[in-house]
Amino acid sequence: MLSITDQEFKQLAEYIRVNYGIFLKKEKQTLLMGRLSNVLIEKNFQNFNDYFHYVVTDRTGDAIVTLVDKITTNHTFFMREVDHFFFFKEKVLPNLISRSKERDLRIWSAGCSSGEEPYTLAMIIDEFLGVDKKWWDAKILATDISSKVLDIAINGIYDNEGIATLPQSWKLNYFEKLNNDKYVLVNxxxxxxxxxxxxxxxxxxxFKKKFHTIFCRNVMIYFDKDTKMKLVKKFYDSTEPGGYLFIGHSESLDRNETEYKYIMPAVYRKEP
Structure with missing residues (x-):
């Protein structure tokens, strides 16, 4: 394994923080070295300084894609922090639907990883609207910086263990069996x-229009305070009055530093 010097780590970590918001503390130096060593070996780089120069000068975009995929942690699963989904179904959706004049729901899953979160929201909305769904524009925007996890999400294929936490009715209505252990979401x-x-x-x-609900859960734990609050301000400006922001349970917002109103743990609302 190629070793990384303190200066090389500082240089690369600062580049990652400035461009992707991810704050790598000094104790992450060994982790970063381990995740990137194979890339350096494959590219025949002798040190991390040469690799850094390659990343910032590569015009194909391939170097950035690889770097982002290596440094991001994309751990998620269906029904993660399940109380959020119950609150969304029982409180948020009825409120949004009763106030909607154009029969549209604008939902954003920011940091969607491999798709479990946005697909869960899509199933909740489909079940909630029922036969009236055809009259609504309820598409969900799902974004991530990792190309690798987006490919998984787009395919919509999960194994038996991956969908184990879902209600049985959802498994029957929203998934088709591919083989003994693989299931694909219906179109x-x-x-x-x-x-x-x-x-x-x-x-x-x-975005041309603001969102009624933004989910950005377990993403900002990787950001420093200043980066997080700047992002929250952009979320606030992108939220419709009366709209909601969901963050991870391990995250919190300083109520003195955000215009969002606290509703319940990890759920905030922009005043109507």
Whole structure:
């Protein structure tokens, strides 16, 4: 394994923080070295300084894709932090639907990883609206910076263990069996989710309309405080009045530093 010097780590970590918001503390130096060593060996780099120069000068975009895939942790599963989904179904959806004048729901799953979160939301919405679903525009935007997990999400294929936590009715209505251990989501659910590669560190969000609900759970734990609060401000500006922000249970917002109103653990609302 190629070793990384303190200066090389500092240089690479700062680049990652500035461009992707991910804050790598000094104790992550060994982890970063381990995740990237094979890349350096494959590319015949002798040290991390040469690798860094390759990353910042590569015009194909391949180097950045590989770096992002290596440094991001994409651990998720269906029904993670399940109380959020119950609250979304029982409180948020009825409120949004009763206030909607155009019969549209604009939901954003930011940091969607391999698709479990946005697909869960799509199934909840489909079940909630029932036969009236055809009258609604309820597509979900799902974004991530990792190309690898987006490919998994787009395919919509999960193993038996992956869907074990889902209600039996969902397994029957929303999945088709591919083989003994693989299941694929039906098209009516897969087609409700629009996947895009997107960097939350972009200075300006390019969305024409604001969102009724934003899910950004277990993403900001990797950011320092300043980066997190700048992102939350962009989320706030992208949220419709009366809309909601869901973050991870291990995350919290300083109520003195955000305009969102606290509703319950990890759930916030923009005042109507």
């Amino acid at each position: 009516k659910i897969r087609n409700e989710v629009i996947y895009r590669k997107f960097n939350l560190m972009d200075v300006v969000f390019p």
